[in-house]
Amino acid sequence: MIAYADLIAAASDLSEPRQWIAFDEAARSGRWTGPRERVPAALEAVFAACDRDGRVREAAVGRIGCLPVLALRAADWVPQVRARARAECLRVLDESPVAAFLTLAPVAYAVRERGGGDWLAGELDALIRGAAVLPVALTSPNRTVRRVAHLMAIEAELLTLPQLIAAARTDGDTVVRRACGEAAITRGGARALVANGPSGARAYALQVLADLDLAEAALTDRNQIVRATAQVLLRRAGRDPVWVYRALPLSPAVVAGLGETGGADDLATLLPLLGDARVRVRAAATRAVRRLGGTSVEAFLPLLEDPSPLVAREARLGLRDHRVDPDHLAGLIGPGKPVHVRIGAYRLLAAGDVWRWLEAAVTLLADDQLRVRARQDIDSWLIHRAATTYSRPSAALARRVVAMIDTADALDDHRAKVLRFYLMP
Numbered sequence: 249m250i251a252y253a254d255l256i257a258a259a260s261d262l263s264e265p266r267q268w269i270a271f272d273e274a275a276r277s278g279r280w281t282g283p284r285e286r287v288p289a290a291l292e293a294v295f296a297a298c299d300r301d302g303r304v305r306e307a308a309v310g311r312i313g314c315l316p317v318l319a320l321r322a323a324d325w326v327p328q329v330r331a332r333a334r335a336e337c338l339r340v341l342d343e344s345p346v347a348a349f350l351t352l353a354p355v356a357y358a359v360r361e362r363g364g365g366d367w368l369a370g371e372l373d374a375l376i377r378g379a380a381v382l383p384v385a386l387t388s389p390n391r392t393v394r395r396v397a398h399l400m401a402i403e404a405e406l407l408t409l410p411q412l413i414a415a416a417r418t419d420g421d422t423v424v425r426r427a428c429g430e431a432a433i434t435r436g437g438a439r440a441l442v443a444n445g446p447s448g449a450r451a452y453a454l455q456v457l458a459d460l461d462l463a464e465a466a467l468t469d470r471n472q473i474v475r476a477t478a479q480v481l482l483r484r485a486g487r488d489p490v491w492v493y494r495a496l497p498l499s500p501a502v503v504a505g506l507g508e509t510g511g512a513d514d515l516a517t518l519l520p521l522l523g524d525a526r527v528r529v530r531a532a533a534t535r536a537v538r539r540l541g542g543t544s545v546e547a548f549l550p551l552l553e554d555p556s557p558l559v560a561r562e563a564r565l566g567l568r569d570h571r572v573d574p575d576h577l578a579g580l581i582g583p584g585k586p587v588h589v590r591i592g593a594y595r596l597l598a599a600g601d602v603w604r605w606l607e608a609a610v611t612l613l614a615d616d617q618l619r620v621r622a623r624q625d626i627d628s629w630l631i632h633r634a635a636t637t638y639s640r641p642s643a644a645l646a647r648r649v650v651a652m653i654d655t656a657d658a659l660d661d662h663r664a665k666v667l668r669f670y671l672m673p
Contacts, residue, residue, distance in 0.1 A: 259291050265358035265390070268316045272298045302326035309333045315340065315348060319355035323365040330364055337368055341375070349381050354390040376400050386411075391421045398424045402431045413437050416449050425449070447471035454478060460485055467492055468501040475505055490514075500528040507536025515542040522547060527556045534562035545570050552580060552596075557588035564592040572596055574604040581608055587617055594618070598625070602633075603641035607649050610667075613658040623658055630663065634670055646671040 259275075262268050275298035287295045296308035297317045306329045309321050318340075321333035340348040353372050359365040375381045376397050385397035398415060401407045407415075409432060416429035429441055429449030433456050442453035442462055451474045454466055458481060466478035467489055479489045490509040494517075496502045503521060506514045519542065521533035534551060537543060543566040551563035577600075580593035594612070597605040606629070612622035641649070649671055653664050 256287060256291065259294055262316070265316070265354045265392075268320065268355050269358060272317070272320050276300050297321055302329055305329045306332055309336055312336075315351040316355045319352045319368055320359065322356070322368045323359045323362045325363065334367060337371070341371065345375055345378070346380055346384055349375055350384055350388065353385070353388065353393045357390075357392045357396060373400065377404060377406070382406060386415075394419065395421055395423050399427055402427055407431070409435050409437050413440050413445075416441060416445055422446075429453075442466070447473055450474045451477040454481060460487075464492060467505055468496065468499065470501055472504070472508075475501070475508065479505075479509055498529070500526070500532045503529055503532040503536055507532070507539045510536075510540060512540060512542070515540055518542070519547065522551065527559065530554065531556065531558040531562055534559055534566065538562065538566040543567065543570065545572060549576070552592050553585070553589050555586075560588050560592050564596055567596060568599050572600065574601060578604070578608060581612065581618075583615060583617070590618065591621075594621075602629075602637055602639065603645055603649075606641075606667075606671075607645060607652075610649050610652045610656060613652075613656045619658055626659075626663070626667075630666055634666075637670070640673070641671060643673075646673075 259271060262271055275295060278300050293308050293312040294314050294317055296304055297312045297314070298320075299305050299308070302324075305321060305324065305326070309318065309329060309332045312318055318333055318336055321329055322337050324330045324333060337348075337352065341352070349372060352368065356365070356368040356372055360369040373396070376385050377400065382397065382401060385393055386401065388394050388397070398407075398419075402412075407428075412428045412432035412435065416425050416432055419425050419428065425446045426448050429445055430452060432438075432441060433449065433453050438453040438456045441449045442457065443450075445453065447469075450466070450469065450471070454463055454474065454477045460482065463478040463481040466474050467482075469475050469478065482489045482492070488509070489505065490511075493502050493505040493509060494514070498517075498521065503518065506518060510518075515537060518533050518537050518540070521529055522537065524530050524533065530551075534548070537547070545567065548563045548566045548570075549572065552560055552567070554560045554563065574597060577593040577597050581590045581597075583590075585593075594605075594608055597608045606626070609622040609626050609629075612618045613626075615622070650668055653659060653667055653671075656664070659667070
C-alpha cells in the first residue's frame with residue numbers, strides 16, 4: 249500500500265528506470281491509502297498513462313511528453329496501447345534521435361525481457377550503430393545502456409584501439425571493462441593493459457603475450473588472479489616462482505606470493521610477520537601461513553583481537569578447524585570489544601560446541617549491536633538444526649541459558665518455550 253500523496257510526490261522526482269517501473273506498478277495497482285488528491289496539471293498525463301484502464305492509457309499516450317512512461321507503454325500488455333505508444337516512439341526518435349534515445353533507452357532496456365519489451369529495445373539497438381547516437385550511448389550515465397552500446401560497437405568493430413583501452417581502464421561497469429579489455433588485447437593492445445588495466449585484462453594480456461620478463465614482474469601484482477597467471481607462465485617455462493619471491497624484499501604481494509607458491513620451509517619467514525606493523529603485511533602473512541598449514545592456536549588466537557578487521561578475519565578462518573577454548577571466545581564477545589572482534593569470536597563459537605554457541609547467542613539478545621544477528625541465528629537453528637542436535641548441554645550450562653531466556657525481552661513465549669524444551673532434560 250502507498251499513500252496517494254506519496255505517489256504524487258514520487259512522480260515529481262523519478263530518474264532511475266527501476267523508479268519509473270515501480271511508480272507505474274503502484275499507479276496502476278490502485279491500492280492506495282488516504283484521500284485521492286488532485287494531481288498537479290504537469291503530472292496529469294503521466295498519471296493517465298499509468299491508469300488501470302487501458303482506454304485511459306491509450307488516450308494519454310498521444311499527449312504525453314514523458315518519454316520514460318512512453319517506453320513503458322510501448323511494452324504495454326494491451327495491443328491498442330502498445331501500438332499507439334510505438335507510433336509515438338518512432339515519431340520522437342525521428343524528430344530528435346539523440347535526445348529521444350537518451351531518455352527512452354534506460355527504461356526500454358530495463359523492460360526488454362517483458363512481453364513486447366524487445367520492440368523498442370530493438371529500434372534503439374539499430375540507432376546505436378549510427379554516428380550520431382553511438383558517442384552518447386557509449387557515455388550514457390546508465391550502466392545498461394553503456395553496456396549494450398559497447399558490446400554492439402565491439403561486435404561491429406566501431407571502436408578504435410585507444411577507445412577500447414580507455415574503456416577497459418575507466419568504465420564503471422565490469423562487463424564493459426572486461427569486454428573492451430579482451431577486444432583491445434586481440435587488436436594489439438596487450439602491452440598497454442598488462443601494466444595498467446583491470447585485473448582480468450592484465451591476466452589475459454599476460455597469457456597472450458607469454459613474455460617471461462612481464463610474467464616475473466607480475467608476480468608481485470596486487471591481484472591474486474594476475475599473480476596466478478604469472479606463476480603458471482613461469483612454471484611452464486621450467487622456472488619455480490617461489491625462488492623469485494624468496495629473493496624479493498617483503499611486501500604484501502610478495503608475502504601473498506610465498507603463501508601461494510611456497511612450502512613449510514617458508515613458514516620461518518612468514519610467522520614473524522604476523523606481528524608486522526603494516527596491516528596489509530599482517531593480513532597477507534596470516535593468509536599465507538594458513539595456506540601453508542602453519543596455523544596454530546597459539547599464534548593465531550591473539551590475532552582475533554587485531555585492530556584490523558581484515559587480519560582478524562584471516563585469523564578466524566585459520567582457527568575454524570582448531571579447538572579454541574570456548575571460555576576465551578566467550579570473553580571476546582563482551583560489549584567492551586570492537587564489533588569485528590566480537591563477531592569473529594561469535595562465529596568461532598558457532599563452529600564449535602553448539603550449546604556454548606547457543607549460550608552466547610542468548611547472551612547477545614540483550615546486546616544493542618548484535619541482537620538482530622543473534623535472533624536470526626537462533627531462529628535458523630530452531631528451524632533447521634535443533635531437531636538433529638543429538639548432544640545434550642551440561643546441567644550447569646542449561647540452567648544458565650534458561651535463566652537468561654526467562655528474562656530475554658527479545659524472545660516471544662513460543663521461542664522461549666521451544667528453547668527450554670531443547671535445553672532441559
